[in-house]
Amino acid sequence: MRILLDNFSKSFGSTKVIENMTLEVGNGEMLALLGPSGCGKSTTLFSVCGIHRPSGGRILFGDRDVTDLPSQARNVGVVFQSYALYPHMTVTENIGFPLKVKGMPAAEIRKEVDRIAALVQIGNLMGRRPAELSGGQQQRVALARALIRKPDVLLLDEPLANLDAKLRLEMRSEIRRLQRETGITAILVTHDQVEAMSMCDRIAIMKEGEIVQIATPAEMYNDPKTAFVAGFLGNPPITFLRGVVDKGAFTIPQSEIRVPLPDSVGAAEGTKLMLGVRPEHFTPAGDITVPGKVTFAETQGRENLYDVALAGGPLLRSIQPVRSDIHVGDDVRWAIDSRGVFVFDENGRRL
Amino acid sequence: MRILLDNFSKSFGSTKVIENMTLEVGNGEMLALLGPSGCGKSTTLFSVCGIHRPSGGRILFGDRDVTDLPSQARNVGVVFQSYALYPHMTVTENIGFPLKVKGMPAAEIRKEVDRIAALVQIGNLMGRRPAELSGGQQQRVALARALIRKPDVLLLDEPLANLDAKLRLEMRSEIRRLQRETGITAILVTHDQVEAMSMCDRIAIMKEGEIVQIATPAEMYNDPKTAFVAGFLGNPPITFLRGVVDKGAFTIPQSEIRVPLPDSVGAAEGTKLMLGVRPEHFTPAGDITVPGKVTFAETQGRENLYDVALAGGPLLRSIQPVRSDIHVGDDVRWAIDSRGVFVFDENGRRL
Amino acid sequence: MKSSRTLGLVMIAPAAIMIILFFLMPVVLTAVFSMTSMTTATGISGGVYQIAPNSLIALKSALPDIAAEMAEPRYTIDEAGLKAVEGLGLTPGIAAELRAKHAGEVFTARRDVERMIKDLADRPSTRDVKQISEQFNRSVLNTRFDSKEQLFSALDSLGFKLTAEQKETVAKATYTGWVWTTDNISRMTTSPDMARVLLNTVLYVALVLMLFNVGYALLLAIWTHYMPPTPASIFRGIWLLPRITPVVIYVMLWKWLAWDTGFISILIGKFGYPPKNYLLDNAYNAWFFVVLINGFIGASMGMLVFSSAMKAIPKSQFYASEVDGASRWQQIRYIILPQMRWPILFVTCYQTLSLLASFNEILLATNGGPGNATEVWALSAYHTALRNYAGNLEYGLGAAMALVLVVIGVTLSLLYLRVFNYGTLVAKPLIED
Amino acid sequence: MAERSQPSANYRSWPVITALTIVSLPLLLMYVYLFLDTVTIKQADALLPSGLTLDHWRFLWQTTEGKANIWQVTVNTLLFAACTTSLVLIVSSMAGYVLSRLNVPARGFFLAGVMVLHAFPSVTLIIAIFIVLQMIGLYNSLLGVILVKAAIDLPLGIWLMKGFYDTVPWEIEMAGVVDGASRFRVWRSLVLPQVKPGIMALGLFSFLSGWGEFILPQVLAPGNQVQVLSVYLAAFLADDNNYDFNMFKAVGVFYLVPVLIVYALFNKYLMNIYGGGSKG
Amino acid sequence: LAKDVHISVWAGGTGPNDVYRLDAIEIAAQQLQREAALKGEDLKITVEKKPYSAWEDFKQALTLAAEAKTAPNIVVSGHEDIAPWSQAGLIVPIEDYVDLDSWPLSDIYENLLKIASYNGTVYGIPQDAESRPMFFWKPYMKAIGYSDADLDALPQSVQDGKYTMKNLLEDAKKMQDKGLVQAGYGFYPRTSNGPDYWQFYTSFGGTMEEGGKLVFDKAAMTRTYQFFADAVKAGVTKKNHIGMPGDQWWKEVATGKAGIWDGGTWHYARLVNQEGLKDFFGNVIFTLIPAGEGGKANTLTHPLVYLLTAGHDQEDTEIAAQLVKIASEPRTNALHAVKSAHLGISKSESTVDFYAADRWTREATERLLPHANAMPNNSDFGKYWNIMWKNLEASWTGAKTVDAAVSDAESELKSTLGDKIVIR
Ligand SMILES: Nc1ncnc2c1ncn2[C@@H]1O[C@H](COP(=O)(O)OP(=O)(O)OP(=O)(O)O)[C@@H](O)[C@H]1O
Ligand SMILES: Nc1ncnc2c1ncn2[C@@H]1O[C@H](COP(=O)(O)OP(=O)(O)OP(=O)(O)O)[C@@H](O)[C@H]1O
Ligand SMILES: [Mg+2]
């Protein structure tokens, strides 16, 4: 089922959280809503599922306008950040709750619950209460509860935020598999870029109630529209150099750094620019050599991370396979891969 | 100042948490205590700073036996996981508290506080209360408070656990810088391997109250003594294959996988083994080709992560620079880098 | 180890002292009193031995002759008395004149002997008259002796020859103080009114507790839960008023509402009904108001506890259940109520104890009326021991009644500690110094 | 707590607001008329006042023969409530800390004892309390009732304070100890400030309860010099010679207003009293 | 040598009309100071006065204060408190301090002094006398057929036992039936516990004490309880009459809302001074309490007495005794008698113009006092009273039947007082 937010606005009292947002999620698509804390991700989600009422605009499921429908009538499944399992109910009761409030006979509920429990592979935990489950198991129960009423739409609000790294890795694939299998339309709210990139068909990046860019993960990584998006994706994060256009190249005054600008960047001489360099594009293998001094070095197991201070102060970050020949304080002459850099104008708009 | 835990034991009532542990931290060294939750890291730390009394053994600072000394007399600085700043005091008062209880004159305290605040770069926040500080700022205050009495020993109990990824990255270098500058002996308790590896001179990995291995980060990554250690370090985590020794090679029965064993592994024919393969050692570039089917694929920005199910069920994980030609369901023939594998016996002991 | 222990003992000492002084000692004293016949007439601090006409009534049936003899007041102008008068240091003429004119005379009434003394030539002052007449008092009548021994020696000196047994009888009959007795217990168990009061108490606690302290409190909490914050806090404020209003005013407000001249009467009067004292009109009315008056106070505590317990239910559970399709009633029934078990139990236990001991409101509102219909145990104990029209304060019985409440209270609270798993409330200190 | 919650859009608020308004009417009516009647003239059988007057407030400037002076009584009440509150706060904040955090012998026993004591219907022990007061010479003195009232409030106070201390992170204390402070110092300058909301809540609770206390002062301090407002008002009410209901109400309002002010200023702490103390 | 003496005096059941109970002591203090000055002593007496309006509070406060040895020097209370208080040692006999043969004590009615005595000892000096008549609202009596002459003769016919309790109920009913008073207002007795109810018991032939022993006359008590139950049943008295607000009762009685009621002589003062009943004699007639079945018309007098409490400095107590004595001077006492409409305590008082000119005191004294009983001074009487009242209230409000109330009273009296009470 397609979801369309049409010119949607939401404010709480006098706080405007979202203004005139338009967003379409295709049928069977999984969309990630990504953005910094407080940007309005949860608000959007809560409006889709009917917990908050929009202050303006419409929300459509398929072609049906659900703007004024209460949650109970919307047929959405939601997995909340904290899972929101009912602590006083067993797994069976938790999963069966949506059917119970519908007044379905107990026997049928039981059958349905068993079916869905098998799907999320928790058939052996049915008698337990949430407190007796691990985080991953809880998450699966929450998912089962969201799925049992065969929702048109699945909403996931930071469903993995409370899990440790290992479990998170497993859950990611699990959710994606289920969403694919059931062919449901889904929105995933997260603040974790890896999660967004790895799980979803498309990503929408939000900032202060607005959608900044919406694209597939790869597009988003390789072709960010703004410095904000570029800074948001990538781990370790991108670093920015500030400079000006000097004869068709990006230069930092009082330094020897010169990065030729692609022709597509039609910037006038002297324009102030920002150059975004991802750590993997500042390595010994690049094409534009930049001398600097290592100010920080750390091993992350299979890779090392270095901060390099260039002459005049600016900092570039570099990530490289493990090597033990570089220490803090060493002078290095690594190079920027000029094909990998992004050029932004002063205000962060990509050129 | 050297710290020596000599045959140290600790139990709470009838629960034995730590038994006969011996651990030495050299003067000016920073040691990471790493281990799963509940293994006794905090207990060890609390015993070093005198909050818990050992049930057996001795604790020495330099050559002085401090086992029965109360905390107040030990001259240690501790940064707690939640920082434990005094919420009703300003930054100045928080930092100055250790001196104040010593009865130092206010003017002198003020001078000392200013000096240390400059060191941790929070000179501009002195009038604020903890609630008005960001996580990173709080952490610096906690550090300043721990440092101001010029402690012999600095103890850090998961000091970065509450910070978001970006801030955490910054704090890591900051702490290390300060510890180096003051030349203090430090123990860092953490459950985050990256943290341990990136910040410390040596890592001690604990499991159920015992130290499993103690080594430098690189040693630990490249030469784990047990499967537990190998599994603990590395992101994405290592995967294990179970098989047996067949003519000097590791084989999985009913499959064509054969990994020749180095001579150093003197295992008898038919012995059950575990083979640890890190994701970066299972790529198209390895030397022992293994066919399989991709069951999971995700983009993490600059790298992709794949789960490959081998014939017969076992799973290998692979991490590779971004590529877009592989999808879930594809058959691949990637290869294990035989120089990078670890061989463990059935019980997880490295051979 | 030692320092925190010493500090702990020092810091807890004030509490311990106050509790021992004003809680434990009174409890022990109450237990002691409950085994005595203490009343206004016996006094609290102990009695004396006084042979008085009144005490002789009891003695008459046991020792008729002796009693009759003791009842005889006598003032004899004898040599011993005259000597004593001389020793008083008054005008010498007085003793002389007494000896000369009145030696050997016997008077049966004090007033007579005093009249005689006043007639003396050197008329003594009233104070002296009293002093002089006392020297000739040759009876023990109305004299208060602090101990048995003094009584017996006085009787001896007056020539009463009593056997040890008779002495005991006399002592018993003439003792004015309280004595040890188990009568209080038998009075409590046999009195039909006590049974009624006990029943009232059970009814009172049960009604107020179920209808208001738990039931209505829950309703209030749920109602305010479904409101925006501002109206919710206004309503909570309104319902807290009864609790924060001093009880005397609070009850006065109810009287203003329910008395003959009160608001209800006036309002209904406009429709032609005669005014009525709704508060005391009949037992049902009185109960209705007693329950309401106490209930309105009681509801606020439950409301606060339940509200904060509901607040503690993560919001997401409400959201989840709404998304799952639950109606408001289903949300209350399946999400809220099941998670209110502990708060409800807590409020029930806590308020049972509070209600058992409470009587202020009833005292001020109905004073147990009409016809003792709303007299509850605590109030009855108060009436018995401290406040009744006749001024007959029966401390002993009152204490016994208080003790019953203490026993019930302690039993309940021990039960309560068990239910709440007391062990988990005392955590081991984490700093081992 | 800080989160200002809004009910979800799925249920309407007006039905509950209407219902609650209806059941709150009697209470509102009582309080509205309480204030109204003190400054108005009303015919005996009228529902609405017919004029304004300050006559009902005359007790403020004239003292009835034999009755205590209202200002003296007010000062007494204030003294009583304030001293009780301070005493309860000081004693229970110390004892609560010991029970929550310090290693003293028989800690569990003391705590259970305090709990059980709470169940004692203290007012019915009043004769015995009287004896004790008399023994220490404090009968009919403000100090005596203050001590008794404070002692009676203590179990609840200790229990609540213990609950509040339980919520203070151990880390703060640990940090203090490591920073070199003695345990007393830790309590005094580090822990005590953390339980300020608890202290405020308990203080408010105690003050309100002291301000309204009736039976204890009535029995233990009946003298004019030491009379408090509740006793004054009760005597006023009991005296059917000077019957002027509106004047009682004026006295009542006079008595109530400080409570309302204190409540208005501190009520946010009252919500804590149950949060901090009554776990379960 | 200056001597400062502080004398405190408390009075129970004291309203604004009764201030002379306390003021008299102050007046006496003036007098005593002057006398002392003449004798060359510099005596300064400060008197601290404390009136209590309710008896319950007063007795509670006094008893506890006395136990705590902080009692006032002088107490004004009902005579029936003498027995328990003297037994407990809370009060000392006044006869130890004053000369009863001297003026004005020698002039006090002998029977009043007896009421103030216990164990043959005079403990207190009567402070006032009174008695408790039945009141009838004249206009209504006329309306139901009594002529002026009938009404003038009513007191006598009550006294002679011709007009009985039965007639009273009938008349009350008639008033209601005629619509003169509302239902429940025909007979409108005291709203709370009080000595009044004992005179109904004696009216129905009951005896309170005999030979120093309390007496519970079951038959008489049954008739007494039954009388009120009947009144309720007939609708002439309200079932919830007891406990109603006192002020309302006063107002209604004063304005003719009630037909017949009982009260005390002092009601005159309140009705006239406070409640605005200007023409008392035009509207109200008063009589003895009519005879009930098995008894005769009577009234009860309940004098308050000045008592001296124990535990004070001997000198202070002596001064307190002097003050009591001086306060009993006819002129001084008449202030109280007239202001509060109580009756005088001494023969000479009736010769004080000021007192004799008062029609009320004169008529009441003549008509009532000769037939007055008093409650016994017995240390157990309080227990008896509480039990009697509790069960009267229960049968009145219908909580118990009359028989059950009597038998409950009997069994409780037995278990409480044992052989200290004669049950017959
Ligand atoms: N009920 C509310 N009343 C007022 N403001 C609100 C309310 N709910 C949210 N907000 C505000 O709206 C903004 C967006 O909140 P929202 O919860 O949607 O953020 P989010 O993107 O989900 O952030 P996070 O990643 O921290 O969960 C925030 O500034 C928040 O303070
Ligand atoms: N005061 C105590 N009483 C009893 N058992 C305790 C106490 N403190 C800790 N333990 C137990 O000792 C073990 C080790 O605890 P510790 O806090 O040292 O673990 P940790 O390694 O710091 O774990 P985490 O990473 O979760 O902080 C745990 O099993 C814990 O339950
Ligand atoms: Mg959110």
Ligand SMILES: [Mg+2]
């Ligand atoms: Mg830990």
